[in-house]
Amino acid sequence: MLNLNTKLRELDEQGKKIKVGIVGAGQMGRGMVSQMFCMKGIAPAIISDLDVERARRAYELAGVKTEDIAFASKPSEAEQNIQKGKYVITDNLDVVTNSVPVDVVIDATGVPETGARIAFDSIYNGKHIVMLNVETDVTIGPILKKMADSAGVVYTVSAGDEPGAIKELYDFVDAMGFEILVVGKGKNNPLNVEATPDTAKDRALAYNMNPKMLASFIDGTKTMVEMTCVSNATGFLPTRKGLIGPKATVKDLPKLLSLKEQGGILDSYKVVEYVDGVAPGVFVIVTTDLPAVKEEMAYLSMGEGPNYVIYRPYHLTSIETPLSAARAYIYREPTIAPMGAPVSETVAVAKRVLRAGEYLDGIGGYTVYGVIDTYANAKKDNALPLGLVSSKVKLIKDVKKGETLTYDMVELDEESLILQLRRLQDKVI
Helix, strand or coil: CCCHHHHHHHHHHCCCCEEEEEECCCHHHHHHHHHHCCCCCEEEEEEECCCHHHHHHHHHHCCCCHHHEEECCCHHHHHHHHHCCCEEEECCHHHHHHCCCCCEEEECCCCHHHHHHHHHHHHHCCCEEEECCHHHHHHHHHHHHHHHHHHCCCEEECCCCHHHHHHHHHHHHHHHCCEEEEEEEEECCCCCCCCCHHHHHHHHHHCCCCHHHHHHHHCCHHHHHHHHHHHHHHCCEECCCCCCCCECCHHHHHHHCCEHHHCCCECCCCEEEEEECCCCCEEEEEECCCHHHHHHHHHCCCCCCCEEEEEECCCCHHHCHHHHHHHHHHHCCCCECCCCCCCEEEEEEECCCECCCCECCCCCCCCEEEEEEEHHHHHHHCECEHHHCCCCCEECCCECCCCECEHHHEECCCCCHHHHHHHHHHHHC
């Protein structure tokens, strides 16, 4: 991120702006749009949402006058309005991914199937793609990254979300030459795998959140997805299926997240984990054998070692997302992206007893939650990736509560783009 502010200011002084198209004007999208208007050298040119009034409201909250907002139903209309200096709203995501002036597309939907289409179309049309949609990334991120590389554009998950914040810390300590042992994040809510939109509704409404989104936080799915993303970007494995999730304070982490023979809880290093009690922060645990470095770390109040915690006490979620768009455009670099073949998988697990003939729903719903496992284990078990679950997926076998769903338990949606891309990924990566 060094000098990104300078590069953006230079663009602004030249009368240029990175034109961004945003899909999704919910809680994440609204904040992102307003923040972008505080920045130099970048602008939200188009906002798409199924509820076009939400898109309009996102602009209005940022101070855009009504007469400066124009609706477009197709890309040519959007292009004409952008040339006139208007801000475009639409209910057609093709307007975002196909409009020539758009440099970078941001997916703020959180819906795996929609994210697959947004990313695929953006890459096809030569646009950088920023995924504030980790759910899609953990399902088909490797193939999307490969396609983007071939097309000469950047595929990246967003800054500000925990995976991006963790990767920035990881890169920071890796560049200094520390040995990295553990990477992780805090979890805000006590884990309750039975959480549903109904049980989360009152709290969600109080925070102006979507109840499904909050349910996905409480049931642990979001944490599992985020740590899968980090695992696939670093090569670090989960501590175990579903992770451990200990309760601790920041100062406890170096000792707690050490090997069992060192008095900790880990069987091995190079792992990802979450901790109850350090939210909303992210962390990395590092070590060194060098006496002079240990002496310096002690002087800097980093502890006696040999393990040290590097902790960031915040992540600004969608407020930081424009930085990934700028980094992709200016430096042609991702914030965080899969390093190659998958290392981990988020698999679908039954929230309750499920019966043959039922249709599933999706992330933050009533039927399944997500659990991280190694990709090797998931493949061996024929486990169903959570990102392939939707309301069009039908059960053909009964499933016990707490049981991991497998491919042979379901009838998949053959029209699904994310399914077709996942099958391609399984063949070529």
